[in-house]
Amino acid sequence: MATFTSLFLPNPIHFSTKKLVTNQTLFSSSSPDYIHFKSTNDKRQLIVPRVASIPYNPINVDYLEEEFSGHGVTFQGIGDNCVAQMTLENGSTAILMLPSGLITSYKAAMWHGGTDEMLHSSVFEEKKGSASIQGGVSLVLDFTTEYAHSWSPTNWALKNISGNSQHSIQVELISSESGAMVEVKHIVTLKKDELSSEVVISNSSSAPVQLTGCVLSHLRVSSPDATYAIGLEGSDFFSRPPFSSNFGIVPPDFGQKMGFGFGQMLSQMAFWRPNNPNNNGDQTKSDRGDSGQELEGEETDNYKHLREEMSQIYTSAPRNMTIIDRGRRNSVVVGRKGFEELYMLSPGSTHELYGKYSYICVGQSAMLKPIVVEAETVLRLGQDLHNPNL
Numbered sequence: 476m477a478t479f480t481s482l483f484l485p486n487p488i489h490f491s492t493k494k495l496v497t498n499q500t501l502f503s504s505s506s507p508d509y510i511h512f513k514s515t516n517d518k519r520q521l522i523v524p525r526v527a528s529i530p531y532n533p534i535n536v537d538y539l540e541e542e543f544s545g546h547g548v549t550f551q552g553i554g555d556n557c558v559a560q561m562t563l564e565n566g567s568t569a570i571l572m573l574p575s576g577l578i579t580s581y582k583a584a585m586w587h588g589g590t591d592e593m594l595h596s597s598v599f600e601e602k603k604g605s606a607s608i609q610g611g612v613s614l615v616l617d618f619t620t621e622y623a624h625s626w627s628p629t630n631w632a633l634k635n636i637s638g639n640s641q642h643s644i645q646v647e648l649i650s651s652e653s654g655a656m657v658e659v660k661h662i663v664t665l666k667k668d669e670l671s672s673e674v675v676i677s678n679s680s681s682a683p684v685q686l687t688g689c690v691l692s693h694l695r696v697s698s699p700d701a702t703y704a705i706g707l708e709g710s711d712f713f714s715r716p717p718f719s720s721n722f723g724i725v726p727p728d729f730g731q732k733m734g735f736g737f738g739q740m741l742s743q744m745a746f747w748r749p750n751n752p753n754n755n756g757d758q759t760k761s762d763r764g765d766s767g768q769e770l771e772g773e774e775t776d777n778y779k780h781l782r783e784e785m786s787q788i789y790t791s792a793p794r795n796m797t798i799i800d801r802g803r804r805n806s807v808v809v810g811r812k813g814f815e816e817l818y819m820l821s822p823g824s825t826h827e828l829y830g831k832y833s834y835i836c837v838g839q840s841a842m843l844k845p846i847v848v849e850a851e852t853v854l855r856l857g858q859d860l861h862n863p864n865l
Contacts, residue, residue, distance in 0.1 A: 534573060539633065547640030559633075561644045561665045566590045567862075569665045576631040576648055576661050577722055578612035581670045583862035585805070593670075593807055593860060595695035595834035597724070610834065612672055612858075613722040614661060616688035620680075626652050627688075628659050629721075643667070656680035657848075662857075668865055673812070673857035676848050684848045689818055689840030690858040691720055692809070696833055697802025700782040700824035704835075706796040708777035710789045710817075713843065717786050717820055726822045726832050729784060781835055784823035788842055792817040797863075798835055802828075805864050811839035813856030818842060 534557040539550040551558050557573040567590065570580035582590040596610030619625040628650035638644040643666045650659040660675040678684050696702045717725045774789070796817070799806040811817065818838035826832040839858045848854045 543633075543636040546636045546638055547644045548636055548646065559646065561646065561663075562640060563642075563644065563665060563667060564640050565667050567665060567667060569663065569670055571646060571663055572608070573633060573648075574630045574651070576614060576628075577608065578663065578670075578672070579608065580611070581665075581860065583670075583807075583864065584667065585864050591803070591805055591864070592695055593862070595693040595724070597831055599724075609722050609724045610693040611722065612670075612690065612692045612860075613720065614672070614674065614688070615691050615718070615720045615722075615838075616659075616674070616686060618657065618659075619685045619687075621682045628652050628661075631661055634660070638664075657684055668862045669859055671857060671859045673855060676854045676856070678848045678850060678852055678854075681850050683850055686846040686848060687841050689718065689814070689816075689838035689842060690811075690856075691718070691723060691818075691836065691838045692858065692860065693724060693834045693836050694798055694807060694809075694860075696798075696800040696835055698824050698826075698828050698833055699821045699835060701800055701802035702781045702821075702835055703799045703801070704779040704781055704796060704819065705777065705799060706793050707774045707779055707789060710774045710792040711771070712774060712787045712789045713771055714785075714787050715842075718818060718838065718840075718842065723836070724822075724832070724834065725820070726826065729822060730786075781819075781821040782824040783821065785819065785821045787819050788840065789817040789819065790815070790843065795861075798837070808859075808861040808863055809837050810859035810861060812858070813846070813854065814839040814841055814858075815844065815846075816840040816842060 534552060534555075536550045536552045536557060539557065539559075543550075547562050549560050549562070551560075553572075556575070559571045559573060561569045561571070563584075566582070566584040568580070568582045569578060571578050577596075578594065579596045581593045583593050585591050594611050596608060599607055599609055614628065617625060617627050630651045631648035632651050633646070634649045635647040636645065637647075643664060645662060645664045648661040648663070650661070652659075656679050658675075658677040658679070660677075662671075662673040662675060664671045664673070672690050674690070676684070676686065717723065717729060794812075795808055795810040797806055797808050816839075818836070818840040820836035822832040822834065839856070846854070846856070
């Protein structure tokens, strides 16, 4: 039986919040914005956001359960989406949305026997009765050929699941936008002490392909005021406006007090995307213009306090660095593979504790300098979130 399930849905994920379902949600309980309960006829009903996108092919959850049973993954339909939950026997879990490929939750096993949510994700209301999911871990990638043809993987199909709940679980997705000559896979692996996102690009064409973008992660913290980045001392960096992404979370007032001109740019919706020399349009154009607001420097603090607003790209950061949250008394080691740049964003510490903007954004990136995937080669890129708290 073929193990390729067609899943079609454009980004971003939009919801109508009126649909009622009685099944238990698979969203992380640490993100209360996802779920609301209502008592009706002595039954506790769950109000879950519904994707409002047409046309689409409904996902056959029963088929997925039958085809991929025995690997520690369960499936649940949420509106027109499907939520896959990966669960290990030590308590670690990860939640993956299909077909967007967005990872909304990673609960890591802790030394005290419980689990703790490592990712920050939330539902943002766009207008009355409509909302969208943001945060978590997402792929924000742009591909361009030598003929200036470009595309971005936004829809993912489930290709295979391997492993088991005792040791590790691996979910393999393939982009439905991949052409006949370039194949893009997203492999999500949950281990006892780690969650990894790997991008595998197979270029079977006779010409190179250029890649820009990043693996974008929103790490949950109590507050940036209690959060530190360890290991960045000596790394060169550029200050840039926040990176544009369907799933990225940026406070609406970000940059107004930074003195870098970010406030003016953000008020004009001038979020930055990597400059693509082959693209004549505005989609991936830097909106910095000639204002000279880009700053270059060297990190002098090996125990960097992240309390202030920042949006920076490090070009010589170590392969592994650590984010410590003294408020929640935990940490996460962020590792990268293949990417040469590290993107970091802090929303600052003027917001509510444990609130909508209690996160640090980290991205393994190719924003300043594109990555070239040579002809007839396979390139592997990715990010590891290692849990040292066991």
